[in-house]
Amino acid sequence: MVKQKCIVFIDGSNFYFKLKDLGLHRLLDFDFSGFSKMLISENELVSSTYYVGKIRTDGKNKTKKLFDDQQKLLGHLKKHNYKYSLGYLCHGSSL
Numbered sequence: 001m002v003k004q005k006c007i008v009f010i011d012g013s014n015f016y017f018k019l020k021d022l023g024l025h026r027l028l029d030f031d032f033s034g035f036s037k038m039l040i041s042e043n044e045l046v047s048s049t050y051y052v053g054k055i056r057t058d059g060k061n062k063t064k065k066l067f068d069d070q071q072k073l074l075g076h077l078k079k080h081n082y083k084y085s086l087g088y089l090c091h092g093s094s095l
Contacts, residue, residue: 006040012052027073032080048082053089 016027024030036048055067077084 001042004043005046006043007046008036008039008048010048010050012050015050028076030076032077032082036080048080050077050082050084051087052084054086055089 019025019027019030032048032050036045052070052073055063055070057063057067074084
């Protein structure tokens with residue numbers, strides 16, 4: 001059987017909230033490599049990318065913590081051979 005080439009794209013916000021709904025509250029404990037392997041089965045993984053809004057700090061303790069936590073997540077993704085793409089965070093329903 002010929003292996004298909006696969007690319008994994010993850011919408012970080014939706015992924016985070018779905019994991020939270022499932023009772024998995026720590027992304028730093030999540031096995032992204034294993035998840036990708038499960039998704040592609042026996043096929044060839046070409047790349048994996050995690051899309052997330054960039055945390056911008058404003059000097060407040062809350063945003064500093066969010067920024068630090070995001071940096072830890074990005075490091076965790078790198079360990080699992082994930083690329084990441086930082087976009088914009090939208091607050092509320094002002095789309």
